[in-house]
Amino acid sequence: MPQLQSEYKEKVKVKKEKELLGTLLSVMGVGLFIVLSWAAVYLLYLSR
Amino acid sequence: MIDKRDAQLSLGFLSVSFMALFIGAIAGLLQTLVRSGTIELPLSIGYYQLLTAHGVLLALIFTTFFIVGFLYAGISKTMGALYDVPRRTGWLGFAMMTFGTILATIFILLNKATVLYTFYAPLQASPWFYVALVHVVVGSWLCAFSMWNQYYIWKRRTKNKLSPLFSYMAVMTMALWFIATLGVAATVILQFIPWSIGWVDKIDILISRTLFWYFGHPLVYFWLLPAYMCWYVVIPKIIGGKIFSDALARLSFVLFLLFSIPVGFHHQLLEPGISHSWKFFQVVLTFMVIVPSLMTAFSMFAVFETAGRKKGAKGLFGWFKVLPWKDVRFFAPMMGMLIFVPAGAGGIINASHQLNQVIHNTLWVTGHFHLTVASTVALTFFGIAYWLVPYLSGRTLTPQMNRLGIIQTILWTVGMAFMSGAMHLVGLFGAPRRTAYTTYSDHPQALDWVPYQAAMAIGGTILFIAILLLMYIIGYLAFKAPKGEMDFPVGEVEEEAAATPVILENWKLWVGICAALILIAYTIPFWHMIEHGPPGSPGYKFW
Amino acid sequence: MHIHKYEKIWLWSGAVCLTIFLLIVGVSAYAMGNQPPSHMETIDPKKAALTAPFDKPALTKIGDNEYEAVMLAQAFTFTPSKMTVPKGSTVHFKVTSTDVVHGFQIPATNVNMMITPGYVSKISHTFDKPGKYLILCNEYCGVGHQVMAVTLEVTS
Numbered sequence: 001m002p003q004l005q006s007e008y009k010e011k012v013k014v015k016k017e018k019e020l021l022g023t024l025l026s027v028m029g030v031g032l033f034i035v036l037s038w039a040a041v042y043l044l045y046l047s048r
Numbered sequence: 049m050i051d052k053r054d055a056q057l058s059l060g061f062l063s064v065s066f067m068a069l070f071i072g073a074i075a076g077l078l079q080t081l082v083r084s085g086t087i088e089l090p091l092s093i094g095y096y097q098l099l100t101a102h103g104v105l106l107a108l109i110f111t112t113f114f115i116v117g118f119l120y121a122g123i124s125k126t127m128g129a130l131y132d133v134p135r136r137t138g139w140l141g142f143a144m145m146t147f148g149t150i151l152a153t154i155f156i157l158l159n160k161a162t163v164l165y166t167f168y169a170p171l172q173a174s175p176w177f178y179v180a181l182v183h184v185v186v187g188s189w190l191c192a193f194s195m196w197n198q199y200y201i202w203k204r205r206t207k208n209k210l211s212p213l214f215s216y217m218a219v220m221t222m223a224l225w226f227i228a229t230l231g232v233a234a235t236v237i238l239q240f241i242p243w244s245i246g247w248v249d250k251i252d253i254l255i256s257r258t259l260f261w262y263f264g265h266p267l268v269y270f271w272l273l274p275a276y277m278c279w280y281v282v283i284p285k286i287i288g289g290k291i292f293s294d295a296l297a298r299l300s301f302v303l304f305l306l307f308s309i310p311v312g313f314h315h316q317l318l319e320p321g322i323s324h325s326w327k328f329f330q331v332v333l334t335f336m337v338i339v340p341s342l343m344t345a346f347s348m349f350a351v352f353e354t355a356g357r358k359k360g361a362k363g364l365f366g367w368f369k370v371l372p373w374k375d376v377r378f379f380a381p382m383m384g385m386l387i388f389v390p391a392g393a394g395g396i397i398n399a400s401h402q403l404n405q406v407i408h409n410t411l412w413v414t415g416h417f418h419l420t421v422a423s424t425v426a427l428t429f430f431g432i433a434y435w436l437v438p439y440l441s442g443r444t445l446t447p448q449m450n451r452l453g454i455i456q457t458i459l460w461t462v463g464m465a466f467m468s469g470a471m472h473l474v475g476l477f478g479a480p481r482r483t484a485y486t487t488y489s490d491h492p493q494a495l496d497w498v499p500y501q502a503a504m505a506i507g508g509t510i511l512f513i514a515i516l517l518l519m520y521i522i523g524y525l526a527f528k529a530p531k532g533e534m535d536f537p538v539g540e541v542e543e544e545a546a547a548t549p550v551i552l553e554n555w556k557l558w559v560g561i562c563a564a565l566i567l568i569a570y571t572i573p574f575w576h577m578i579e580h581g582p583p584g585s586p587g588y589k590f591w
Numbered sequence: 592m593h594i595h596k597y598e599k600i601w602l603w604s605g606a607v608c609l610t611i612f613l614l615i616v617g618v619s620a621y622a623m624g625n626q627p628p629s630h631m632e633t634i635d636p637k638k639a640a641l642t643a644p645f646d647k648p649a650l651t652k653i654g655d656n657e658y659e660a661v662m663l664a665q666a667f668t669f670t671p672s673k674m675t676v677p678k679g680s681t682v683h684f685k686v687t688s689t690d691v692v693h694g695f696q697i698p699a700t701n702v703n704m705m706i707t708p709g710y711v712s713k714i715s716h717t718f719d720k721p722g723k724y725l726i727l728c729n730e731y732c733g734v735g736h737q738v739m740a741v742t743l744e745v746t747s
């Protein structure tokens with residue numbers, strides 16, 4: 001019984017990890033936006 | 049429905065909040081028109097007088113009253129009806145805060161307090177203005193005490209180790225507020241009031257600024273945390289999903305408590321009297337407080353994706369389409385979340401030590417906080433009000449009002465894109481904030497800014513129309529909408545989510561670490577200010 | 592506490608990015624001297640206009656292509672109100688206030704600092720392009736705040 005349970009948990013976990021790929025890509029997009037805007041203002045600082 | 053008496057308490061706070069929003073928005077519209085050179089103010093009203101009213105009524109009154117009202121409603125919903133003492137204390141807090149608000153507004157309108165909402169010394173307002181602010185702050189403390197008291201009694205009676213997520217977050221938000229406002233209360237009570245009355249003739253400016261900004265940064269998190277409460281607790285229910293992780297939600301609030309206070313120097317990066325090493329140290333701490341927001345971003349997308357997939361959405365981003373875009377209870381906060389992406393990016397830039405030299409005190413900063421507090425937070429609050437107001441007044445959100453709410457949200461987003469977008473750009477060119485219409489004797493650079501200031505006025509006009517629409521909707525929902533039962537959406541936790549560690553509810557531990565961090569970040573530089581400070585300044589009334 | 596694998600990836604990449612930001616500004620500040628203005632010298636604000644060097648606010652040549660601008664900020668102007676330097680000059684601004692808090696900003700440059708009464712604020716800038724530069728106050732200081740500006744001319 002305990003074994004079954006842990007197996008079930010494993011499954012849930014594996015399944016869940018797959019399901020959030022869209023989330024990961026979305027937040028990475030957010031991160032990219034932040035890095036680009038920061039870099040833009042940093043370049044402006046350097047150019048002045 | 050929550051207890052009727054609690055609903056009334058909450059509605060009391062919400063009504064002052066919306067009145068402040070309306071008056072503040074009138075000032076905001078006029079400001080954009082003045083700054084574009086379109087109009088001149090009649091009746092010898094000054095630009096800076098308007099700006100003081102705008103800042104005080106929106107940044108301090110609209111937000112604080114809304115937050116306290118929302119937290120009371122949610123506490124009553126998740127921990128049950130308020131006990132007698134907390135409820136009575138709540139009304140006492142309401143009375144004090146409202147008295148303070150009225151007093152402050154009167155003295156601003158009398159032109160006796162044209163010092164802007166940051167009231168930097170040595171500009172000296174009437175003592176009554178400072179007395180009014182003390183009433184608002186101490187009144188809000190009574191509300192904090194009342195919420196903590198409710199939590200304490202609830203815990204003792206129910207013997208639960210963990211409190212409901214909403215109530216936990218409410219207690220944390222008020223803890224943050226209390227610790228933060230100690231700074232502003234100290235400077236107002238110990239420095240400004242005796243000095244403005246004339247009991248002492250000088251004020252130490254740097255100390256007052258430091259105490260102000262000790263409060264000023266956590267203030268912005270005090271605005272943000274209730275919006276996060278809506279995102280973490282309310283939104284999952286509305287979209288038919290589950291809370292991603294109760295433990296991570298609490299952990300992010302703990303991190304906000306720890307790292308949002310010892311960072312005030314990032315508002316003082318360009319001023320003398322604070323050594324750059326202490327500034328840099330607080331910049332590093334400022335970057336720590338970005339982490340819980342990164343956690344929040346992940347949680348929100350994860351909730352959306354999980355809920356969408358449960359509804360059968362396919363593909364990498366199919367879940368995005370099946371979100372309830374036509375439900376204003378979701379749409380308004382969602383626009384707020386999306387706007388938080390550029391808002392957060394701007395905040396990281398502002399805090400980046402010497403990068404602050406590019407944007408400090410330019411219109412970029414004004415553009416920045418119209419994205420954070422005036423869009424992310426405000427849109428989330430509007431989204432809350434659309435269901436909370438009818439919920440509390442025993443009415444319903446009709447499909448028609450829902451549609452108007454969506455239009456309102458779109459108008460706000462578009463108006464803000466114009467106004468804040470123009471502010472950001474012209475700020476990078478160097479246009480200063482808090483400055484009435486001027487071309488600096490037709491200096492070519494300043495003339496280049498004028499078109500952007502016109503764009504600000506277009507945005508301001510759209511925003512004002514959005515405010516009129518909002519007032520109509522809220523009025524309708526409070527007094528006219530059909531009677532009925534509404535739902536107070538409170539999300540449930542995902543079944544597979546791991547249990548929440550009880551340590552997250554160990555207040556002594558977190559408040560202790562918070563205090564330690566504050567002492568580490570502030571003791572030495574503050575002591576230096578006292579020990580090596582210059583002679584103080586007398587008051588000036590330059591308006 | 593269980594944290595999803597992707598969330599770990601996200602938080603770690605976030606932490607790495609933030610650390611890189613901090614390293615960039617930290618190295619620029621500590622190794623290359625680009626610190627934000629943080630001068631510690633104090634002065635009695637009521638006697639500032641009588642205390643040297645602020646009793647004679649002026650632009651002085653102190654070396655090849657190097658100038659010192661000693662300036663007073665007071666509602667609602669700066670003294671001296673007109674200054675001229677040749678292209679390529681480095682100007683060291685040294686400013687204090689005789690009354691309230693002011694700002695000191697030259698748009699489209701990195702010159703931006705607060706002038707707190709009781710303190711002396713310093714910042715330097717090299718003017719490589721000719722033109723008429725605005726020096727303006729960017730902190731609300733009273734009813735005439737929007738006129739508080741002077742010019743610095745850089746000749747070619």
Ligand code: HEM
Pocket residue numbers: 073074076077079080083099100102103106107110111164165166414417418421422426480481482483484507508509511512515
């Ligand atoms: C109708 C919508 C609004 C318009 C048209 C508007 C417009 C403006 C303008 C033109 C300024 C001053 C720019 C300057 O001279 O520095 C300003 C400042 C400000 N606004 Fe708004 N705003 C609106 C809504 C809000 C809201 C909802 C909030 C907060 C919840 C807010 C908070 C502030 C604050 C804190 C300031 C800074 C005041 C200061 O610098 O002392 N505004 N707003």
Ligand SMILES: [Cu+2]
Pocket residue numbers: 264265268314315
């Ligand atoms: Cu801040």
Ligand SMILES: [Cu+2]
Pocket residue numbers: 693694728729730731732733736737739
């Ligand atoms: Cu000024």
